[in-house]
Amino acid sequence: MTGFLKKDLAQLFRDIPVRVITPDKIAPVSITGIVLDSRAVQPGFLFVALKGENTDGHKYIDAALKNGAAAVTGMQTGFELPVPYILVEDTRFALAHISASFYGFPARYMTVIGVTGTDGKTTTSNLIYRILLEAGHRPGVISSVNAVIGDNTLDTGFHVTTPESPEVQRYLARMLSAGLTHVVLESTSHGLAQHRVTACEFDIGVITNITHEHLDYHRSFDAYREAKASLFISLTETHPKERGNPRLAVLNRDDASYEYLKYKITTRHISYGLTPGLGLWAEDIRHDFSGLHFIVRGEGYNFAVDSNLMGNFNVSNCLAALAATMIGLQVPPEIAQKGIAAMPGVTGRMERIHSGQDFFAIVDFAHTPNALRVALTHARQITEGRVIAVFGSAGLRDRQKRQMMPEIASELADLIILTAEDPRTESLDDILQEMSDAIKQKGGIEGETFWRIPDRGEAIRLAVQMAQPGDVVISCGKGHEQSMCFGDVEYPWDDRIAMQAALAERLGVKGPKIPILPTSK
Numbered sequence: 001m002t003g004f005l006k007k008d009l010a011q012l013f014r015d016i017p018v019r020v021i022t023p024d025k026i027a028p029v030s031i032t033g034i035v036l037d038s039r040a041v042q043p044g045f046l047f048v049a050l051k052g053e054n055t056d057g058h059k060y061i062d063a064a065l066k067n068g069a070a071a072v073t074g075m076q077t078g079f080e081l082p083v084p085y086i087l088v089e090d091t092r093f094a095l096a097h098i099s100a101s102f103y104g105f106p107a108r109y110m111t112v113i114g115v116t117g118t119d120g121k122t123t124t125s126n127l128i129y130r131i132l133l134e135a136g137h138r139p140g141v142i143s144s145v146n147a148v149i150g151d152n153t154l155d156t157g158f159h160v161t162t163p164e165s166p167e168v169q170r171y172l173a174r175m176l177s178a179g180l181t182h183v184v185l186e187s188t189s190h191g192l193a194q195h196r197v198t199a200c201e202f203d204i205g206v207i208t209n210i211t212h213e214h215l216d217y218h219r220s221f222d223a224y225r226e227a228k229a230s231l232f233i234s235l236t237e238t239h240p241k242e243r244g245n246p247r248l249a250v251l252n253r254d255d256a257s258y259e260y261l262k263y264k265i266t267t268r269h270i271s272y273g274l275t276p277g278l279g280l281w282a283e284d285i286r287h288d289f290s291g292l293h294f295i296v297r298g299e300g301y302n303f304a305v306d307s308n309l310m311g312n313f314n315v316s317n318c319l320a321a322l323a324a325t326m327i328g329l330q331v332p333p334e335i336a337q338k339g340i341a342a343m344p345g346v347t348g349r350m351e352r353i354h355s356g357q358d359f360f361a362i363v364d365f366a367h368t369p370n371a372l373r374v375a376l377t378h379a380r381q382i383t384e385g386r387v388i389a390v391f392g393s394a395g396l397r398d399r400q401k402r403q404m405m406p407e408i409a410s411e412l413a414d415l416i417i418l419t420a421e422d423p424r425t426e427s428l429d430d431i432l433q434e435m436s437d438a439i440k441q442k443g444g445i446e447g448e449t450f451w452r453i454p455d456r457g458e459a460i461r462l463a464v465q466m467a468q469p470g471d472v473v474i475s476c477g478k479g480h481e482q483s484m485c486f487g488d489v490e491y492p493w494d495d496r497i498a499m500q501a502a503l504a505e506r507l508g509v510k511g512p513k514i515p516i517l518p519t520s521k
Contacts, residue, residue: 005032005033005102005103006030006031006032006044007030007031007101007102008028008029008030008031009026009027009028009029009030009031009046009070009071009084009086010026010027010028011101012031012046012098012101012102013026013086013098013101014101015101016097016098016100016101016199017097018088018093018094018097018098019088019089020086020087020088021087021088021089022085022086022087025084025085025086025087026084026086027071027084029070029071029083029084030044030070031044031045031046031070031071031102032044032045032070033045033046034046034048034095034098034099034102034166035047035048035166036048036049036050036057036095036164036166038057038060038061038063038064038067038069039063039067041063041064041067041068041069042067042068043067043068043070044068044070045064045067045068045069045070046069046070046071046072046073046098047061047064047069047071047072047073048072048073048074048091048094048095048098049061049064049072049073049074049075049076049091050091050092050095051075051076051091057074057091058074058076058079061074061079061081065081065082065083069083070083070084071083071084071085071086072084072085072086073085073086073087073088073091073094073095073098074086074087074088074091075087075088075089075090075091090195092165092194092195093195093198095164095165095166095195096165096169096195096196096197096198096199097198097199099165099166099168099169099170099199100165100169100199100200102166102169103169103170103172103173104173105199105201105239106169106172106173106175106176107169107172107183107199107200107201108201108239108241109176109241109242110172110175110176110180110181110182110183110243111181111182111183111203111204111241111243111244111246111329112182112183112185112200112201112202112203112204113128113182113183113184113185113202113203113204113205113206113324113328114185114187114197114200114202114204114205114206114231115128115184115185115186115187115206115208115320116186116187116188116189116192116205116206116207116208116228116231117206117207117208117209117210117228117252118208118209118210118211118368118370118371119208119209119211119313119366119368119370119371119374120208120209120313120314120316120317120320121143121186121187121188121208122143122186122346122349122365122480123309123314123317123346123349124206124208124317124320124321125141125143125184125185125186126141126143126184126343126346127317127318127320127321127339127340127343128141128184128206128321128324128325129141129148129184130339130340130342130343131321131322131325131331131335131336131339131340132182132184132325132329132331132339133339133342134335134336134338134339134342135325135329135331135332135335135336135339137181137182138150138178138179138180138181138182139180139181139182139183139184140171140175140178140180140182140183140184141183141184141185141186142163142168142171142183142184142185142186143184143186147171149171149174149175149178149180150175150178150179150180162186162187162188162190162191162192162196162197163191163196164196165195165196165197165198165199168185168196168197168200169199172200181243182329185197185200185202187231189224189227189228190227192227192228192230192231193223193227193230197231198234201238201239201241202231202234202235202238203235203238203241203244203245203246203247203248203328204235204246204247204248204249204250204324204328204329205231205232205234205235205248205249205250206250206320206321206323206324207228207231207232207249207250207251207252207255207257207261207320208252208255208316208317208320209252209255209257209316209370210224210225210228210255210256210257211368211369211370211371225257225260228257228261229260229261229264229265232249232261232264232265232267233264233265233266235247235248235249235265235267236266236267246328246329247267247268248267248268248269248270248324248327248328249261249265249267249268249269249270250269250270250271250272250320250323250324250327250328251269251270251271251272252271252272252273252316252320253271253272253273253275253277253278253279253281254273254274254275254316258271270323270327270328271323272316272319272320272322272323273316273319274312274315274316274319276297279298279323280296280297280298280301280319280322280323280327281296281297281298281319282294282295282296282297282315282318282319283295283297285312285315287310287311287381287382290306290308291306291307291308291309291310292305292306292307292308292309292310292311292314292315292318293305293306293307294315294318296319296322296333301326301333303333303334303337304337305318305322305337305340305341306337306340306341307340307341307343308341308343308344308345309343309345309350310350310378310382311350311374311375311377311378311381312374312377312378313374313378314350318340321336321339321340322336322340325339346480347479347480347496348363348364348365348478348479348480348481348495348496349364349365349479349480350362350364350375350378351363351364351479351496353496353499353500353503355500355503355504355507355509355511356507356509357464357467357503357506357507358469358470359385359467359468359469359470359471359472359473360379360382360383360471360472360473360474361464361467361473361474361499361503362375362379362472362473362474362475363474363475363478363479363495363496363499364474364475364476364479365476365477365478365479365480365481366391366476366477366479367394367421367476367477367478367479368401369401369404369405369408371476372391372405372408372409372476373408373412375474375476376389376408376409376412376413376474377412379412379413379472379474380412380472382472383470383471383472384470385468385469385470385471385472386414386415386468386471386472387412387413387414387415387471387472387474388413388414388415388416388417388463388466388467388471388472388473388474389409389412389413389415389416389417389474389476390417390419390456390459390460390463390473390474390475390476391405391409391416391417391418391419391421391475391476391477392418392419392420392421392422392423392431392432392435392456392477393405393421393431393434393435393477394421394422394423394424394477395422395423395424395425395426395428395431395485396424396425396426399434402431402434402435402438403434403435403438404438405435406418406435406436406438406439406442406444407438407439407441407442409439410438410439410442410443410444411442414449415449415450415463415466416439416444416449416450416451417450417451417452417453417459417462417463418432418435418436418439418450418451418452418453418459419432419452419453419454419455419456419458419459419460420454420455420456420459420484420486420517420519421456421477421478421484422484422485423485423486424485424486424487424488425487425488428454428486428519429454432452432454436450436452454519455517455519455520455521456478456484456493456495456498456517456519457498457501457502457514457515457516457517457520458519458520458521460473460475460495460498460499460502460514461498461501461502461505461514463475463502464499464502464503464505464506465502465506473499475495475498475499478493478494478495479495481493481494481495482494484517486517486518486519491515491516491517491518492515493515493517494515497512497514497515498514498515500512501513501514502514
């Protein structure tokens with residue numbers, strides 16, 4: 001973050017809901033940037049010391065001072081510093097509000113739509129964005145794939161999480177400066193629980209679903225669900241805006257989260273689902289090679305939708321986007337129709353890789369039990385041949401998935417290839433052993449119905465070589481991501497390139513090379 005702005009320290013803390021324990025320490029000091037990493041401190045910056053699971057920012061206060069920090073905010077006592085040390089109750093909460101103040105509270109001047117859920121956030125966010133474009137608004141989007149600001153698309157590299165609050169507020173400020181009127185902000189459970197999207201002044205909240213995920217961090221499903229609910233609770237806290245305050249919650253009636261959220265929120269809500277009920281629902285769902293086709297019904301609504309996307313789960317994503325825009329922002333149905341139809345798809349989400357082969361090759365981001373079930377169910381629906389699934393389970397993440405995902409694949413796939421997916425500092429062999437044991441408990445036979453191939457490139461190559469006409473080869477878990485973590489190092493990796501390379505090898509045509517990983521021979 002560069003110091004292109006300058007704010008007085010007292011100005012930063014004025015009119016924000018942060019309890020300062022040492023208000024006398026707020027001295028007349030100019031602040032030119034806000035960071036939470038001592039290595040990123042430049043002269044004039046405010047360093048905010050965060051206490052996390054694995055590190056404590058208070059240990060790096062001296063390093064921040066050496067780099068020129070003009071002030072420090074923390075939540076631990078006992079520091080006597082040569083610069084102002086502002087003591088607060090919660091530095092994460094404070095960081096979000098201070099960042100918003102530093103950039104002039106940009107979210108208060110735009111309509112902000114937050115999208116959360118276990119699966120489908122990025123697709124739903126982009127569908128809303130497309131509809132808003134078609135409606136003549138000037139929207140931006142911040143997702144785990146990219147940030148779109150006007151004509152600029154920035155590769156965020158967020159690796160499936162929401163950026164820290166200073167980055168979020170910086171993006172929002174850039175969007176406001178570019179003349180944007182609406183922002184679609186993908187909000188992960190980590191982002192919500194860690195206050196990364198606090199002070200984003202949400203006007204509309206959208207939930208896709210809440211299923212088993214991130215319990216390694218949240219510790220319990222109730223805590224995970226509570227984090228998601230905080231998005232909708234925050235709708236009541238949004239400041240009044242000149243363009244109005246919709247304060248609308250969009251809930252998935254087909255998901256188990258519906259009853260919980262319905263009684264948790266206090267703002268108005270609209271529901272959507274695949275069966276008739278209140279709100280919006282879909283009827284006459286059809287799939288073909290061009291995508292999805294269905295009828296949207298609801299009070300005052302009866303129109304057809306055509307989408308380039310695939311799978312019933314994307315019918316739900318379309319309905320969520322339609323509810324947010326038509327009911328929350330009064331976008332006419334005929335405009336919303338065009339917005340849905342205009343979306344070509346989302347990188348790494350049920351993305352077909354076609355090089356002239358006589359079978360389906362698909363790359364998908366499914367890295368949770370529910371997402372894998374949905375992806376493999378769709379793969380089963382589009383073929384009368386076999387489904388060959390390639391996937392792994394990440395290290396240092398919820399270990400229950402290593403049992404659940406192989407069990408799901410055993411039910412829905414004909415052939416399974418277990419492989420690497422960000423093992424991090426865990427033993428890849430141990431991870432694959434756990435997954436292998438789960439398949440064997442379901443009757444799987446190694447070397448006949450499933451294989452363990454540690455190198456992901458070799459795993460995709462084997463799946464492609466095994467494919468027969470009409471089969472589906474689907475590689476799950478990485479999707480749009482551009483790297484894979486072994487130890488503490490991120491190695492360049494792209495499932496789509498690996499799939500293209502494997503197809504080129506099989507077809508005997510020119511193509512890219514499979515990226516090299518530490519597991520490669």
